[in-house]
Amino acid sequence: MTANNATYQMTIDGREVSVDAGMTIMQAADQFGIRIPRLCYHPDLSLAGSCRVCLVEVEGMSHFMASCSVEVWDGMEVRTNSPEIRQMRRDMVELLLDNHPKDCQTCERDGRCELQNLAYAVGVRERLFEGERKDLPPESGSLSVIREPRKCILCGRCVRVCDEVQGVANLGRLGRGFTTYVAPAHGAPMDESVCIQCGQCINVCPTAAFLERSSTEAVWNALADPTKHVVVQTAPSIRAAIGEGFGLDAGTPVVGKMVWALRKLGFDGVFDTDFAADLTIVEESFELVKRLEGNGPLPLLTSCSPGWVSFMERFYPELIPHASTCKSPMSMMSTLFKTWYASKLGLDPSDLYVVAVMPCVAKKTEAGRPEHRMPDGTPYTDAVLTTRELIWMIKSCGIDYWNNPQMAVFDMPKERFDDPMGLASGAGDIFGTTGGVMEAALRTAAPKLTGEDNPQLEFNEVRAVEGLREVEVVIGDHTLNVAVANGLNNAKIILDKVLRGDRTYHVIELMACPGGCIGGGGQPYPPPGTRVLDPELLRLRAQALYGIDEQKTVRRSHENPAIISLYEEFLGEAGGAKAHELLHTTYAAKTPRGIR
Amino acid sequence: MTHPTPAVTDHWDQVREAAEAVLGDEIVEYIRTAAAQPEPASELISVLHKVQARYGYLDTEHLDAVAQLLQVPAATVSGVATFYHFFRLNKPARYSISVCMGTACYVKGADKVVNRLQEELGIDIGETTSDGLFGLQQARCLGTCGLAPVMMVNDDVLSRVTPEAIPAILDRYAKQSRQDSS
Numbered sequence: 001m002t003a004n005n006a007t008y009q010m011t012i013d014g015r016e017v018s019v020d021a022g023m024t025i026m027q028a029a030d031q032f033g034i035r036i037p038r039l040c041y042h043p044d045l046s047l048a049g050s051c052r053v054c055l056v057e058v059e060g061m062s063h064f065m066a067s068c069s070v071e072v073w074d075g076m077e078v079r080t081n082s083p084e085i086r087q088m089r090r091d092m093v094e095l096l097l098d099n100h101p102k103d104c105q106t107c108e109r110d111g112r113c114e115l116q117n118l119a120y121a122v123g124v125r126e127r128l129f130e131g132e133r134k135d136l137p138p139e140s141g142s143l144s145v146i147r148e149p150r151k152c153i154l155c156g157r158c159v160r161v162c163d164e165v166q167g168v169a170n171l172g173r174l175g176r177g178f179t180t181y182v183a184p185a186h187g188a189p190m191d192e193s194v195c196i197q198c199g200q201c202i203n204v205c206p207t208a209a210f211l212e213r214s215s216t217e218a219v220w221n222a223l224a225d226p227t228k229h230v231v232v233q234t235a236p237s238i239r240a241a242i243g244e245g246f247g248l249d250a251g252t253p254v255v256g257k258m259v260w261a262l263r264k265l266g267f268d269g270v271f272d273t274d275f276a277a278d279l280t281i282v283e284e285s286f287e288l289v290k291r292l293e294g295n296g297p298l299p300l301l302t303s304c305s306p307g308w309v310s311f312m313e314r315f316y317p318e319l320i321p322h323a324s325t326c327k328s329p330m331s332m333m334s335t336l337f338k339t340w341y342a343s344k345l346g347l348d349p350s351d352l353y354v355v356a357v358m359p360c361v362a363k364k365t366e367a368g369r370p371e372h373r374m375p376d377g378t379p380y381t382d383a384v385l386t387t388r389e390l391i392w393m394i395k396s397c398g399i400d401y402w403n404n405p406q407m408a409v410f411d412m413p414k415e416r417f418d419d420p421m422g423l424a425s426g427a428g429d430i431f432g433t434t435g436g437v438m439e440a441a442l443r444t445a446a447p448k449l450t451g452e453d454n455p456q457l458e459f460n461e462v463r464a465v466e467g468l469r470e471v472e473v474v475i476g477d478h479t480l481n482v483a484v485a486n487g488l489n490n491a492k493i494i495l496d497k498v499l500r501g502d503r504t505y506h507v508i509e510l511m512a513c514p515g516g517c518i519g520g521g522g523q524p525y526p527p528p529g530t531r532v533l534d535p536e537l538l539r540l541r542a543q544a545l546y547g548i549d550e551q552k553t554v555r556r557s558h559e560n561p562a563i564i565s566l567y568e569e570f571l572g573e574a575g576g577a578k579a580h581e582l583l584h585t586t587y588a589a590k591t592p593r594g595i596r
Numbered sequence: 597m598t599h600p601t602p603a604v605t606d607h608w609d610q611v612r613e614a615a616e617a618v619l620g621d622e623i624v625e626y627i628r629t630a631a632a633q634p635e636p637a638s639e640l641i642s643v644l645h646k647v648q649a650r651y652g653y654l655d656t657e658h659l660d661a662v663a664q665l666l667q668v669p670a671a672t673v674s675g676v677a678t679f680y681h682f683f684r685l686n687k688p689a690r691y692s693i694s695v696c697m698g699t700a701c702y703v704k705g706a707d708k709v710v711n712r713l714q715e716e717l718g719i720d721i722g723e724t725t726s727d728g729l730f731g732l733q734q735a736r737c738l739g740t741c742g743l744a745p746v747m748m749v750n751d752d753v754l755s756r757v758t759p760e761a762i763p764a765i766l767d768r769y770a771k772q773s774r775q776d777s778s
Contacts (some may be wrong), residue, residue, distance in 0.1 A: 185670035318606035450768030589607040
């Protein structure tokens with residue numbers, strides 16, 4: 001064994017380099033700008049070494065070695081690009097392709113497929129091996145995540161992300177040999193398993209073996225129906241990521257253009273879910289203050305992330321009484337569309353079609369929950385589109401101004417959301433990132449707790465949380481123990497502490513996806529140069545939201561004039577009877593029960 | 597600040613009781629010991645052996661119960677159970693028929709015996725008839741080449757089997773089953 005700080009001299013492609021001991025060949029090569037092709041490898045997941053794409057030649061070894069899993073040694077000589085290794089790599093990818101369907105043109109991931117890109121990169125130009133096809137049926141019963149096992153190449157990234165990042169461990173490799181397939185236990189449908197529908201399996205899949213269940217057809221039809229009044233709401237994190245789909249730099253905030261494109265698509269009203277995020281904060285901080293006064297259990301657990309809510313119902317049902325009863329911003333917004341908005345416009349709610357654009361595939365399941373239906377049984381939210389689906393709809397419609405050289409990026413039409421549900425405070429905008437809901441809640445709780453008009457506004461201590469953070473926040477005479485968790489394996493750590501009674505927490509913000517909604521399962525596939533779960537990509541997207549927040553004059557949810565008039569005109573008191581009837585919900589333990 | 601006791605929403609007791617009822621006391625006790633080990637997941641295979649020894653096969657109900665009581669994800673349990681050929685996932689037939697397909701038996705026409713069995717039973721190798729009476733497997737050499745072609749029905753060894761003899765053999769076991777149950 002060598003000490004950790006030792007360095008080794010080695011040769012990579014004829015270049016003498018010195019490398020820290022303990023690095024793998026792949027990590028060493030990455031440092032020197034040599035990118036060895038890879039597939040099953042992901043830096044945030046455990047090593048699988050199963051795809052054999054990252055093979056390299058090591059002097060003195062009788063066989064090629066998987067560079068992702070072999071550590072360097074002193075004097076090692078590595079060749080990553082010899083004719084032999086190029087041939088071998090091409091063969092490996094051809095073998096992966098030999099039982100893969102030849103349906104790229106009709107595949108959802110055409111043009112954004114890692115396997116397709118890899119095949120091109122390693123030089124597969126003809127298919128020499130024609131193998132037996134896997135005859136496995138697709139499974140599309142779930143409202144959110146659907147499976148297409150014929151496209152699976154068994155890299156196992158989905159199995160690992162589900163277990164190691166989300167702590168759900170819903171996916172396993174079933175069977176053996178050629179007929180091995182990835183599925184929940186017993187090959188059960190996703191919605192009869194412990195799946196929480198977060199969609200991280202979709203994000204990490206290099207092919208289209210996992211996808212969101214598409215809602216685009218339903219939305220096209222509604223837009224074309226002259227009898228329908230079609231409204232759309234967009235979640236905070238859409239504006240932080242949608243630009244990536246049109247070639248803008250990651251982290252470019254896109255509000256005006258997005259609104260403009262939605263109007264071009266034909267929506268009758270374009271509204272901002274951030275408005276409902278403000279409403280959520282007003283209701284939730286009312287709930288928090290009540291609980292701090294002794295009415296209800298602490299800590300208060302946030303409830304806007306549907307992946308987290310499903311996780312709670314399956315894995316931690318005993319904590320259900322701790323959860324805020326507030327509906328998510330999406331569901332509050334949709335409820336208001338079919339009650340307040342419909343009556344303002346003199347519309348029958350059944351003539352209203354509500355579309356929500358979400359960074360999230362679990363929102364599709366949330367929209368279908370019986371708790372989020374009108375008394376007549378129809379859903380408040382008629383369709384949920386992911387960011388990816390909206391990008392495709394905009395492109396498919398020929399709305400091309402993003403790429404129009406005549407229009408510089410910031411020369412965009414100054415379009416804004418429609419009133420009355422288009423006005424949001426900066427607190428509503430930051431809902432889309434980890435720590436954002438907490439900061440928004442603290443901004444609204446602070447004046448109540450201190451009695452001051454303009455107390456602390458920014459809470460940097462809850463920003464940029466990588467996974468899990470516990471902080472003591474001092475507001476006036478109050479010290480609040482708060483925690484922020486994203487990625488459900490991190491949530492487990494804090495929830496176990498709550499159950500053991502290690503410490504009294506007052507509020508815990510939980511978001512299912514790493515980074516919060518900006519890293520959601522419905523966000524764009526990572527642009528070139530970035531990867532799924534990339535902390536840098538998540539940082540840039542978060543920055544876009546904080547930038548929007550900083551430019552706002554109103555940055556506390558309860559100061560949003562549109563929210564104030566909503567209460568005056570329609571809801572009455574915060575936490576009052578009407579608010580409770582329309583804006584709050586219930587949860588219940590679900591089976592199958594998850595294994596913690 | 598007071599912390600009122602939360603209402604009971606947990607369903608662990610129901611889940612646990614249901615799992616215990618599926619597996620029975622003896623296996624529940626075995627799992628309890630296994631779960632106390634430093635790495636309960638590494639006891640999974642031995643637990644599955646126990647369950648199969650007791651019930652003859654592993655039903656999805658058994659697998660889910662093992663997952664809950666051992667606290668190993670059901671997808672992992674399901675993955676292990678489907679990986680190893682030793683584990684049976686379907687209820688074994690009342691009469692398990694194994695036809696030897698070793699060299700000697702094959703030369704003596706074991707394939708024709710298998711064909712006839714498939715015809716008569718309407719099932720493929722590895723399947724069980726819908727009434728659960730007969731299951732059909734192939735075996736490699738049973739070590740009685742002098743009796744080729746050989747087939748076994750449960751523990752009975754039948755020698756020099758011909759395709760023509762199959763209907764009568766099946767009839768005999770079907771009759772025996774009716775007698776056993778009456």
